Amino acid sequence: MAVLRTVIQDTHKKLKEVGIPDARLEAEVLVTSVMRMPRQSLFGEQETEVNGQQQSALDELLERRYQREPLAYILGQREFYGITVVLTPAVLIPRPETEGLVEHALFMAMMGMESRDLIIADVGTGSGAIAINLAIHLPGGKIFAVDVEDAVLDVAAYNIRAHGVGDRVTLAIGDLLDAVPEPVDLVVANLPYIPTDRIPTLQPEIQQEPVLALDGGSDGLDLIRRLLVQAKDKLKYHGIMLLEMDPEQIPVVAKLALEYFPKGTTSVEKDLAGMDRILVIQRQEAE
Ligand SMILES: C[S@@+](CC[C@H](N)C(=O)[O-])C[C@H]1O[C@@H](n2cnc3c(N)ncnc32)[C@H](O)[C@@H]1O
Known part of the structure; x- marks a missing residue:
């Protein structure tokens, strides 16, 4: 032996x-x-x-x-912002750069936002990793975790139960913010943002992740564009959106966001590698 x-x-x-x-x-x-x-x-x-x-x-x-099955699928779990989430191949493996979304959402909630009992939408929740962390750290928050697929929501539901935050996180199935029943203070979204023709060039492990979680259409921005359109009705006037994307997509979406929200402002947050990763959009319109 x-x-x-x-x-x-x-x-x-x-x-x-x-x-x-x-x-x-x-x-x-x-x-x-x-x-x-x-x-x-x-x-x-x-x-x-x-x-x-x-x-x-x-x-x-x-x-x-x-x-080349990803290690996280073989182990059936991954750590994300200090918690462990269970994974199946139905969901994207949460990435370290996405922890910045949680960090920044918590910062916004603690510093800038008016209401203590924030209503938050985690759009494209996948494993539920973002929504669960927000629920853990914002006990007064009400979080809608949205995805389009039953198999994805099954995994999120398991993780939400396992972390004991089922009273604060409501799962919703549907298309982006359409699935959220009321206006929200904060939208947090790591939606698919890889351009379709780049997917076959990605490393073999990533190609085993669900295409629904990766493919953002011809320039990667199909879902983000639709999210901005829906936000006109679903984001409160003082509301904030935090959107993860690739560095070169950020100026494009920032320009678009200001067309939808002319009184708004945008800023950019970097990831751990020092790359522009999160676009922050503040709507700032009078009620
Ligand atoms: C990049 S993954 C992010 C998963 C998770 N939030 C994370 O960061 O690990 C994108 C997620 O968006 C979901 N999605 C794709 N199209 C959607 C749509 N139209 N409405 C809601 N969710 C969608 C996918 O199923 C996938 O779970």
């Missing part, structure tokens, strides 16, 4: 050979997952034996990874 140290070395080598980036980290994550131990205990458990059952479980996971 092999010990943990050699199993990790062996797994690392196999993953590296098939071109998996971060092969060492993934080897540690996969091995500790089948051993049901936290990654932090690896150092102290180097000589622990890996039994036959654990090795076969690892081999099964490795087979999936060789097919």
Whole structure:
């Protein structure tokens, strides 16, 4: 029977050979997952034996990874802004850059916004990761989490229940803000924003994520444009929208937003890599 140290070395080598980036980290994550131990205990458990059952479980996971199935789908979960959300291939894997949306929404809620009991829409909720975090940190908030697909909302519903925020998060199925029954103070949206013709060029792991979560139409902005149209009726006059997109899309959407909301203002927030990532739109119209 092999010990943990050699199993990790062996797994690392196999993953590296098939071109998996971060092969060492993934080897540690996969091995500790089948051993049901936290990654932090690896150092102290180097000589622990890996039994036959654990090795076969690892081999099964490795087979999936060789097919470039994303690690987060294999593990069935991902950490996002300090919470763990359960995932299936029906939902996008939440990305670190999207944590900026949560951070900024919380900042807006605490600093600038008039009402303590904010009404918020998380449009295109996916796993529910954004809505759940907002509910955890804004106990007075009322959050609508919208998506278009039942299979997506099933995952969000599971996560919302698991984090005990079902009293503050209402799931809604439908097209963008059309699914939200009342005007909101804050719209937070990480909608699909990848141009259709770029999708076949993305890394194989991303191509296994749902196309509905990625494809934003010919210039990536189909859904964001429609969201702005719907916001005229669904965003309160003092309301704010926080929209995630690619850096080159930001000036285009900022210009469009000011056409819809001529008394509004826009600003830009950067992601962890220093790239422009979030467009902030303040509507600011007199009631
Ligand atoms: C990029 S994913 C974001 C998921 C999640 N908010 C996150 O950041 O991890 C976009 C989500 O928008 C949903 N979506 C696509 N078209 C939609 C529409 N017309 N109305 C509402 N949601 C939509 C997709 O199903 C997907 O869950």
